[in-house]
Amino acid sequence: MAQAAKWTETRVRAIRDVTHDVREFEIVPENGAVLSYAPGAHIDVGVMIGDAPQTRSYSLVGMPGGDCYKIAVKRVAPSRGGSAYMWRLAPGDRLRATEPKSAFAVEFGRASYLLIAGGIGITPLVGMAQMLAKRGADVRMLYAVRGERDLAFAETLRDALGDRLELHIGRQIDFAAEFTKLKPGTLAALCGPIPMLEAARGAWEAAKLSAADLRWETFGSSGRMAAAPFKVRVPSHDLEFDVPADASLLDALRSAGIDAISDCRKGECGLCAMDVVACDGEIDHRDVFLSPEEKAHGRKLCVCVSRARGVLTLDSGWRPDAI
Ligand code: FES
Incomplete structure (x- = not known):
């Protein structure tokens, strides 16, 4: 499981374009406390997608020990909204962010x-x-x-x-x-x-x-098919809704009132996997959690990153009356 996130208020100190579609942000906590971190660590930042607050994870660039956190964001088209939000930021803007979290690290002392x-x-x-x-x-x-x-x-x-x-x-x-x-x-x-x-x-x-x-x-945004809208049915909740091209299935489920659980939101941990009842179309598995055999069988889907074409029918273990 991920470490509990400790959120803090930060300010964007500087922005520079690193390539034609990658922008680097220097972020400084309001309290001035830039914490050390292991190379490979990331921070989560709070973004607004439409009216909904969401979270995006960005790796910290460079070695620890500086007076700010540096992240770099690639402008994605079509975007699920996170990169578009980040690219609208200007120096001086506020940003909610977590302290650094380490989920991708190397230990020292190896032969090479x-x-x-x-x-x-x-x-x-x-x-x-x-x-x-x-x-x-x-x-x-x-x-x-x-x-x-x-x-x-x-x-x-x-x-x-x-x-x-x-x-x-x-x-x-x-x-x-x-x-x-x-x-x-x-x-x-x-x-x-x-x-x-x-x-x-x-x-x-x-x-x-x-x-x-x-x-x-x-980064779980790379599928076989271009992101396009598709329809989802959840018979156990008597629900049917559309997933827009710029929203994840996980976010669409939550917007529809289904409290799907998640952790990494990058297709790595498998926590968000749901049962597929039927797919009248094609599933675009974008995770690295399910095995190639599981993907071929198409009975499970990691809803944080994977998508579909056509109509997808899911079962949800979550029952509002069970709480
Ligand atoms: S939340 Fe980790 S695989 Fe979906």
Whole structure:
């Protein structure tokens, strides 16, 4: 389970564009207390989507020890609303945020490290690369982006890693080749879209490496199909409603009065998984919790990130009269 969130009032101190669609925010707590954190940690921030308050998680960029928290937000189109809200912020604006929470970390003292980033997945790895390089660790980074203009924090990474930074611009990483040449005891940390993680996990398993030595985090917005509205039925509650393209199924369920539980909201923990009764269309699984077999059977769905096309019929274990 996630650590209990401790919320605090903060102010946006500065904003800068890191790429054409990635914006960095410097955030300072009103009480001035910038806490230390492990590289890879994140904060949750409170955003407004329409009239509804919601939470979004953003990795802290860079090493701890500064006088502010730095996060970087990619403008997503279509957005579920979080990135659009963040991109409307201006210096001086207030923002509710949690203290740093650590769910993606590497321990020090390993023989070597391989950091793997895909797109905006670079954000938690910047601080890891800096920290490992500072400690003199044997570390390499593979950083894949669609095009040159999508490279974020490249100078910072070059300063830390030099030629141990390997850019994959417009080309995929050959995980099988990379993993077969790893030194024994190497710890790999990956942050990227779900297809990248699935490819890496498959190659990691094929190379017979220890599952515990591959750490990962994803951003659960990357599905097979473009986000589009779809219909949901919940017969146990006599409900039928539409999920807009810019809202998650979890948020739509909550708006309809179903108190679905959740934790990570990134398709990783499985807490939000619900039973699928039927799907008149197609499910777009966007989580990394369910196995490929479970996804193929289509009897479960992680509602925080996954979507569907057509009409989805769900069962909810939540019963208002059971409370
Ligand atoms: S809340 Fe963690 S998988 Fe949905």
